[in-house]
Amino acid sequence: MSEEEYRTVLATLKEEAIYPYTEDEMQVVKSVESCINCGLCIQHCPVVAAVGLDSFSGPRSIAVELSRSPPEYWTTADVVYLCTGCGTCREVCPKDVDIPEIVNLIRARIFKHRPDLVPKQLHAADAIIVEHGLAFVPWEDPEEKVESRNMRLERLGLRYVPDQVVKGADVLFYPGCQAEERAQEVKESAKIILDHFKAKFTLLEEMNCCGLPATLLGDDKTALELALRLKKKVKDLGVKMLVTTCAGCTSNLARIAERDAWGIPVYHMLEFLVEEIGIAKLSSAFKQSTEEEPLRVTLHDPCHLIKHTSRITMDYAGQILSLIPDVEVTHSFAHDSCCGGGGLVSYHAGDVARAVMKENLAAIEETGASRVVTPCPLCTAQLEDSLFRQGSSVEVDDMTVFIAQRLPQKG
Amino acid sequence: MAKYDVVVIGGGSTGTAVARDCAMRGLKILLLERDDIASATTGACAGMISSGLKYMDEPNIVDMCSDEVVNFKRIARHVMEKNPIITPLLEMSDISSGGNFAEEYSKRAETRDVPPVLFLTPEDSLKIEPTLNPDLIASIYFEEYFISPFALCMLQALDAKQHGADIKTYCEVTDILTKKGSITGVQYFNRITDKMESAKTRAIVNAAGPWAHKIAALAGAKLELRLNKGAHVILDRRVVNVGVIAKAIEGRMIYLFPHENTVLLGTTALDTWEDPDTLVASQDEIEYLLKSMEWVVPSIRDARIIRTMEGVRPLIPTWKIPEGDVTRGYEVIDHEPEGVSGLISFAGGKLVMCRHMAEAATDLVCKNFGIEAECRTHIEPLPGNSDDVDILALAKEYGVSQHTVERMRARRGTEIVMILELTRDHPEWKTTICTCEPVIEAELRYAIRATFPQTLNDLRRRIRLGTGPCQGTFCTFKAATILAEELELSGADFQLEIVDFLAERWKGKRQSIRGEQIAQEELAQGIYACVGNLDQALERLDYDLKPWEEVL
Numbered sequence: 001m002s003e004e005e006y007r008t009v010l011a012t013l014k015e016e017a018i019y020p021y022t023e024d025e026m027q028v029v030k031s032v033e034s035c036i037n038c039g040l041c042i043q044h045c046p047v048v049a050a051v052g053l054d055s056f057s058g059p060r061s062i063a064v065e066l067s068r069s070p071p072e073y074w075t076t077a078d079v080v081y082l083c084t085g086c087g088t089c090r091e092v093c094p095k096d097v098d099i100p101e102i103v104n105l106i107r108a109r110i111f112k113h114r115p116d117l118v119p120k121q122l123h124a125a126d127a128i129i130v131e132h133g134l135a136f137v138p139w140e141d142p143e144e145k146v147e148s149r150n151m152r153l154e155r156l157g158l159r160y161v162p163d164q165v166v167k168g169a170d171v172l173f174y175p176g177c178q179a180e181e182r183a184q185e186v187k188e189s190a191k192i193i194l195d196h197f198k199a200k201f202t203l204l205e206e207m208n209c210c211g212l213p214a215t216l217l218g219d220d221k222t223a224l225e226l227a228l229r230l231k232k233k234v235k236d237l238g239v240k241m242l243v244t245t246c247a248g249c250t251s252n253l254a255r256i257a258e259r260d261a262w263g264i265p266v267y268h269m270l271e272f273l274v275e276e277i278g279i280a281k282l283s284s285a286f287k288q289s290t291e292e293e294p295l296r297v298t299l300h301d302p303c304h305l306i307k308h309t310s311r312i313t314m315d316y317a318g319q320i321l322s323l324i325p326d327v328e329v330t331h332s333f334a335h336d337s338c339c340g341g342g343g344l345v346s347y348h349a350g351d352v353a354r355a356v357m358k359e360n361l362a363a364i365e366e367t368g369a370s371r372v373v374t375p376c377p378l379c380t381a382q383l384e385d386s387l388f389r390q391g392s393s394v395e396v397d398d399m400t401v402f403i404a405q406r407l408p409q410k411g
Numbered sequence: 412m413a414k415y416d417v418v419v420i421g422g423g424s425t426g427t428a429v430a431r432d433c434a435m436r437g438l439k440i441l442l443l444e445r446d447d448i449a450s451a452t453t454g455a456c457a458g459m460i461s462s463g464l465k466y467m468d469e470p471n472i473v474d475m476c477s478d479e480v481v482n483f484k485r486i487a488r489h490v491m492e493k494n495p496i497i498t499p500l501l502e503m504s505d506i507s508s509g510g511n512f513a514e515e516y517s518k519r520a521e522t523r524d525v526p527p528v529l530f531l532t533p534e535d536s537l538k539i540e541p542t543l544n545p546d547l548i549a550s551i552y553f554e555e556y557f558i559s560p561f562a563l564c565m566l567q568a569l570d571a572k573q574h575g576a577d578i579k580t581y582c583e584v585t586d587i588l589t590k591k592g593s594i595t596g597v598q599y600f601n602r603i604t605d606k607m608e609s610a611k612t613r614a615i616v617n618a619a620g621p622w623a624h625k626i627a628a629l630a631g632a633k634l635e636l637r638l639n640k641g642a643h644v645i646l647d648r649r650v651v652n653v654g655v656i657a658k659a660i661e662g663r664m665i666y667l668f669p670h671e672n673t674v675l676l677g678t679t680a681l682d683t684w685e686d687p688d689t690l691v692a693s694q695d696e697i698e699y700l701l702k703s704m705e706w707v708v709p710s711i712r713d714a715r716i717i718r719t720m721e722g723v724r725p726l727i728p729t730w731k732i733p734e735g736d737v738t739r740g741y742e743v744i745d746h747e748p749e750g751v752s753g754l755i756s757f758a759g760g761k762l763v764m765c766r767h768m769a770e771a772a773t774d775l776v777c778k779n780f781g782i783e784a785e786c787r788t789h790i791e792p793l794p795g796n797s798d799d800v801d802i803l804a805l806a807k808e809y810g811v812s813q814h815t816v817e818r819m820r821a822r823r824g825t826e827i828v829m830i831l832e833l834t835r836d837h838p839e840w841k842t843t844i845c846t847c848e849p850v851i852e853a854e855l856r857y858a859i860r861a862t863f864p865q866t867l868n869d870l871r872r873r874i875r876l877g878t879g880p881c882q883g884t885f886c887t888f889k890a891a892t893i894l895a896e897e898l899e900l901s902g903a904d905f906q907l908e909i910v911d912f913l914a915e916r917w918k919g920k921r922q923s924i925r926g927e928q929i930a931q932e933e934l935a936q937g938i939y940a941c942v943g944n945l946d947q948a949l950e951r952l953d954y955d956l957k958p959w960e961e962v963l
């Protein structure tokens with residue numbers, strides 16, 4: 001058949017808004033197929049709880065209604081961009097229905113075929129990713145970046161461990177875009193920890209985004225390209241494992257590393273500490289507290305760890321905190337709840353993201369803790385922003401920073 | 412006693428088309444349907460308004476069908492969709508079955524605004540439809556239009572009504588009155604009022620589908636039909652991107668067609684003498700379809716089947732040839748020569764031909780009456796097809812989700828504005844009642860008020876209530892409450908309505924139940940029997956088990 005004939009077919013597909021599923025996608029569709037409309041997920045979806053079914057028809061509707069017919073995907077744009085991708089629905093679902101994945105699939109269709117219906121803030125975000133290979137516009141002046149870093153180190157009382165790129169190192173530390181460009185203290189803290197435990201680590205020569213934001217906004221092409229670029233860098237460095245401090249990166253890197261056969265494991269820093277360094281070493285690592293009162297800390301669970309990777313990571317978080325002298329952990333009843341920052345919702349629907357966060361804030365205040373700790377710089381930023389707006393006195397720390405601060409300073 | 416020019420018997424695609432045509436030509440019409448509009452054969456068909464796919468060796472029928480497609484595009488575009496269709500060829504011998512199809516199809520393609528038949532390479536075929544068996548050697552590609560059979564019949568009936576026709580559902584014709592060999596009236600049992608009623612008429616058009624011979628017999632006329640049943644298996648969602656046609660185990664062609672938000676796997680063709688009312692798809696039919704489709708779409712057996720449906724084709728009686736060789740044309744039979752003047756019957760036909768059939772019958776009626784009136788059914792749009800609908804703007808204006816508005820549009824076209832207007836006074840009616848489709852309360856209320864349903868099952872035909880993967884698990888109790896309120900049903904009738912609807916859903920579920928649908932059924936049982944206690948209520952309710960509910 002000629003090129004031209006095939007184009008005729010494609011023209012019809014386009015006109016009738018038929019967007020063929022690929023074979024991989026059929027697996028996702030297959031999972032959604034098993035929904036029995038029990039409604040359990042609706043009771044647990046943080047967005048439904050926050051804004052109500054009239055504004056966000058929820059995971060069940062995504063499974064039994066919105067995802068049934070590709071020609072109608074374009075009409076779902078007012079709903080699917082409000083899902084934070086937290087994965088709560090998938091976890092409570094008795095049929096293992098994979099809502100976050102079908103949401104990504106639908107968003108990718110809309111992005112490709114009806115870009116006019118994608119929130120414009122997401123197009124702006126995409127433009128940055130495409131141009132810079134990073135989720136944020138990088139610092140224009142490298143000196144200013146260094147200055148900002150130094151200020152953060154000073155404020156937090158952290159020492160500086162120089163950046164290093166070492167071929168054949170054991171560990172590749174991957175900070176992710178947030179810790180690279182914005183929350184630099186997280187990247188610095190990770191280096192401190194790795195250095196403290198004498199891990200042979202390296203950074204990337206040039207950082208690039210893991211592709212999660214591109215996936216979430218539907219730009220599959222860019223996401224794939226970033227993933228392949230990263231794979232090449234990882235392979236060139238010849239490391240044995242990858243460690244990151246971002247929850248989103250952890251789940252996404254684990255996914256793409258398996259999909260693209262990287263052949264190395266991906267760890268969150270907490271997993272690395274417990275599984276590679278070991279509790280025994282950790283227990284003697286922390287310096288004695290100089291505080292009079294124990295610090296009351298509560299943990300926030302990043303969805304990308306507990307719902308997309310493994311619940312074990314947060315058990316590790318609890319174990320590690322319990323090793324730190326004079327830290328008292330209180331559990332928040334919203335310990336399982338999304339910060340509202342996922343799924344890029346906060347980019348275009350700040351009111352929804354904030355409404356989701358509200359539940360969390362109330363629960364955090366309830367615990368009486370004076371500090372929230374969470375192993376993700378994105379959750380940290382989201383929580384910090386919300387607590388600040390609310391005029392709360394509760395402080396927020398990224399857990400990597402919290403740990404680094406409690407390791408003895410050395411030269 | 413009411414007096415009519417023509418009484419139309421049967422509210423399927425044929426009957427509603429006849430009522431519309433007659434009414435548009437100024438005749439005084441009564442349509443009698445013993446159940447609901449599109450409740451029989453029409454409701455079980457695939458809705459393909461085919462260009463003549465299966466009868467390429469009957470060129471005049473192909474011409475007619477092709478023209479009808481063009482007519483439908485003019486009058487009913489809002490309830491239509493176009494499906495690309497792939498016929499994968501697994502071996503060279505599959506090609507011969509193409510026959511002169513490509514040539515005949517392509518000749519008329521342009522008028523329908525579709526490309527000619529194309530041949531696709533295996534690679535391109537798989538790109539379009541990755542579920543195909545990768546061993547295919549090529550595929551044939553063409554495009555066909557589909558229409559929602561329920562919407563078509565409903566719109567024809569409503570349009571007839573707007574042109575002055577009386578449409579009466581749940582009225583079963585029990586006798587035809589004649590005087591000196593001429594039709595004078597009909598007698599019918601009105602199941603709503605529970606009374607025998609009658610009407611005077613000069614003529615009767617017998618559009619009773621597979622029951623047409625029985626209607627003819629009431630007037631002492633003879634009509635023979637070759638009844639042939641066919642089953643569809645319905646999948647929960649669009650698991651294929653495009654339609655797929657395959658050769659079945661004995662060489663017939665079967666298909667997998669995307670249909671609204673589901674996929675239809677069909678169909679069988681078996682000569683039948685069973686009662687069309689209680690027919691259900693058999694295990695053999697389901698297995699025949701799965702086995703046959705499996706060769707070209709290997710994953711088909713893993714798909715989720717939500718139900719089956721079965722219909723009976725009223726074919727023209729040609730015997731001693733396979734069903735596939737029976738003409739797909741139709742006959743309009745004037746029973747005058749037999750001594751029954753004023754009775755006109757149909758044999759054969761298809762959904763795609765219903766307007767054409769109606770035109771022929773109405774021409775004959777007019778000729779017999781000595782009236783000159785031109786047919787306009789192919790020119791004047793059906794209700795709701797007057798304009799494009801701006802989904803995004805309406806969703807925003809009324810604060811209803813875009814998908815809800817789009818699904819509504821696919822049923823009612825421009826008329827959805829009337830539904831959405833209801834939400835101004837009743838914002839609470841934006842609540843979703845059927846979560847699979849979805850259907851909001853305003854649409855349900857509107858359908859009850861404007862389209863004369865008597866039961867939840869009637870609402871299913873109008874707004875697809877309960878047709879999704881959960882098969883009424885979640886909408887039945889909610890919809891029954893609203894129906895009870897609107898129609899002022901008693902408590903017992905409210906409960907009966909629920910049981911009846913669930914029983915009707917069970918009719919299609921029972922034969923194919925497997926996999927996820929068993930879990931789904933457990934949930935439905937949990938809700939209605941355990942929580943709703945309806946199993947206990949049955950005895951009080953004076954409910955007779957339906958034939959398909961009997962425990963084997």
Ligand SMILES: Cc1cc2nc3c(=O)[nH]c(=O)nc-3n(C[C@H](O)[C@H](O)[C@H](O)COP(=O)(O)OP(=O)(O)OC[C@H]3O[C@@H](n4cnc5c(N)ncnc54)[C@H](O)[C@@H]3O)c2cc1C
Pocket residue numbers: 420421422423424425426443444445446447448449450451452453454455456457458459460461582583584585618619620621622626639640641642643677678679721722723724725759760761762763764
């Ligand atoms: C499985 C299957 C698939 C098909 N697919 C297609 C397709 O894709 N495309 C296509 O063009 N055609 C298709 N057809 C054919 C098409 O469905 C029929 O030809 C057409 O629907 C017949 O419509 P009808 O109005 O004549 O009959 P029906 O729809 O059966 O209507 C007859 C009506 O008469 C009523 N009635 C009977 N007795 C009485 C009485 N005593 N008093 C009052 N009312 C009475 C019945 O209740 C019924 O509603 C298919 C058929 C089958 C079985």
Ligand code: SF4
Pocket residue numbers: 044045046047048058059082083084085086087088089090099100
């Ligand atoms: S992923 Fe989270 S936000 Fe999205 S539908 Fe599921 S529970 Fe709701």
Ligand code: SF4
Pocket residue numbers: 034035036037038039040041042059060063089092093094095096097
């Ligand atoms: S919990 Fe799972 S099975 Fe139940 S409604 Fe939600 S997606 Fe469907």
